[in-house]
Amino acid sequence: MEVCGTHTMAIGKAGIRKVLPPGLELISGPGCPVCVTADADIDTFIEFAKDRQVVLATYGDMMHVPGSNGSLAELKAQGADVRVVYSVLDALDFARAETNREVIFLGVGFETTAPSTAYAVKIARRGGLKNFSIYNLHKTIPEALRALLDDTATKIDGFILPGHVSIIIGEKPYNFIAAEYGIAGAIAGFEPPQVMAGILKLVRDINKGRPTISNLYQKVVCPEGNIHAQRLLDEVFIRTDAEWRGLGIIPGSGFRLKDEYKCFDAAVKFKIERKAVNSSKSCRCGEILKGLIKPNECPLFKKSCTPERPVGPCMVSSEGTCAAYYLYSSF
Amino acid sequence: MCLAVPAKVVSIDNEFITAEVDIMGNSKRVGIVLTPEVEVGSWVMVHAGQAISVIEEEAARLSLSAWEELLRGEQ
Numbered sequence: 001m002e003v004c005g006t007h008t009m010a011i012g013k014a015g016i017r018k019v020l021p022p023g024l025e026l027i028s029g030p031g032c033p034v035c036v037t038a039d040a041d042i043d044t045f046i047e048f049a050k051d052r053q054v055v056l057a058t059y060g061d062m063m064h065v066p067g068s069n070g071s072l073a074e075l076k077a078q079g080a081d082v083r084v085v086y087s088v089l090d091a092l093d094f095a096r097a098e099t100n101r102e103v104i105f106l107g108v109g110f111e112t113t114a115p116s117t118a119y120a121v122k123i124a125r126r127g128g129l130k131n132f133s134i135y136n137l138h139k140t141i142p143e144a145l146r147a148l149l150d151d152t153a154t155k156i157d158g159f160i161l162p163g164h165v166s167i168i169i170g171e172k173p174y175n176f177i178a179a180e181y182g183i184a185g186a187i188a189g190f191e192p193p194q195v196m197a198g199i200l201k202l203v204r205d206i207n208k209g210r211p212t213i214s215n216l217y218q219k220v221v222c223p224e225g226n227i228h229a230q231r232l233l234d235e236v237f238i239r240t241d242a243e244w245r246g247l248g249i250i251p252g253s254g255f256r257l258k259d260e261y262k263c264f265d266a267a268v269k270f271k272i273e274r275k276a277v278n279s280s281k282s283c284r285c286g287e288i289l290k291g292l293i294k295p296n297e298c299p300l301f302k303k304s305c306t307p308e309r310p311v312g313p314c315m316v317s318s319e320g321t322c323a324a325y326y327l328y329s330s331f
Numbered sequence: 332m333c334l335a336v337p338a339k340v341v342s343i344d345n346e347f348i349t350a351e352v353d354i355m356g357n358s359k360r361v362g363i364v365l366t367p368e369v370e371v372g373s374w375v376m377v378h379a380g381q382a383i384s385v386i387e388e389e390a391a392r393l394s395l396s397a398w399e400e401l402l403r404g405e406q
Contacts, residue, residue, distance in 0.1 A: 006334055059379070086379070087361075087362070087379050089380055090380070113378065113379050115365055115381070116362070116379050116380060164335045164378060167335070167383050167384045189394075191397040219390035219393075222384075226365055226366075226383060228364065228365045228366070228367060229365045232364070232365070
């Protein structure tokens with residue numbers, strides 16, 4: 001399984017699936033933050049944006065994700081103040097410049113992105129910013145991999161591990177994959193030869209019956225990860241359970257603001273109830289995220305669900321599995 | 332979403348813990364709180380407005396060539 005959505009896109013673009021020998025199959029995993037965001041969270045942040053006092057700042061990927069009643073893009077067209085930002089620091093600038101507005105930042109992303117949000121909250125506290133908060137949807141990859149391995153329906157023999165998440169967390173958090181589950185893992189870069197090297201390493205490990213966790217992206221990923229980022233995460237957040245689309249609630253896979261930073265938690269500040277969503281959509285993103293089915297096994301794929309009119313988030317995100325399969329359709 | 336782009340550090344602002352970087356010919360201000368060891372002339376990987384890793388020039392050039400190929404494919 002290639003865990004990371006950026007790997008999925010790189011594999012699709014390079015046509016790697018087409019050159020693999022019989023018996024070797026690449027399954028796309030849950031490494032797309034937009035895709036794994038739960039319906040209940042999508043509906044909650046859309047509620048935030050309906051408040052005319054609120055500026056909702058978000059990374060662009062989240063704009064077109066459909067909730068139960070529309071997307072942020074649709075809400076923006078109706079006059080809501082939803083702004084796409086490149087960095088959480090842009091959202092901080094909005095809060096400083098418009099003190100009569102409430103700026104909420106959508107904290108979406110894995111360990112690669114979470115330290116930037118932690119830093120912004122720290123800066124906001126230091127600067128006494130009262131009109132800035134975050135809706136924290138950051139999630140962690142190793143816990144999701146454990147959930148996948150614990151799921152008896154999945155059939156994974158090895159993981160191509162995400163290169164940029166690994167920049168932050170290093171190698172050690174993956175060791176349980178080999179030690180406890182006997183499954184191989186390879187941290188790989190994103191160019192086609194680097195992905196191929198990852199596949200080769202996994203195949204050799206599996207054939208030898210000696211699964212290891214190897215780092216094939218050493219020029220970018222230090223074994224210990226980015227210590228400064230890890231400290232920042234520990235300083236601002238504590239681990240909590242988080243709901244993932246398709247994978248359900250995964251223990252310890254989310255971040256919650258520590259008590260001293262609680263006033264920056266939009267969920268606490270605005271008291272919008274997070275309601276469970278009974279999705280009646282026939283979208284099968286959940287199963288796709290676990291690698292149980294391929295996009296073309298979903299009845300909506302390329303029919304009622306396209307990048308122009310996505311039904312589920314796996315088709316919305318530029319690195320969603322369905323978007324990748326759609327774009328590189330000769331997979 | 333976990334995309335990271337290689338960039339070369341042009342100048343450093345220690346007061347605001349930021350750096351001016353060159354990303355494929357574009358000038359951008361990025362945070363360097365996660366990479367305090369960075370120096371002018373260093374190569375870094377930039378993600379969501381923060382430099383998240385200091386890398387060797389060789390790794391940066393390899394990644395840049397992949398980016399250029401990707402961008403060419405979209406034209």
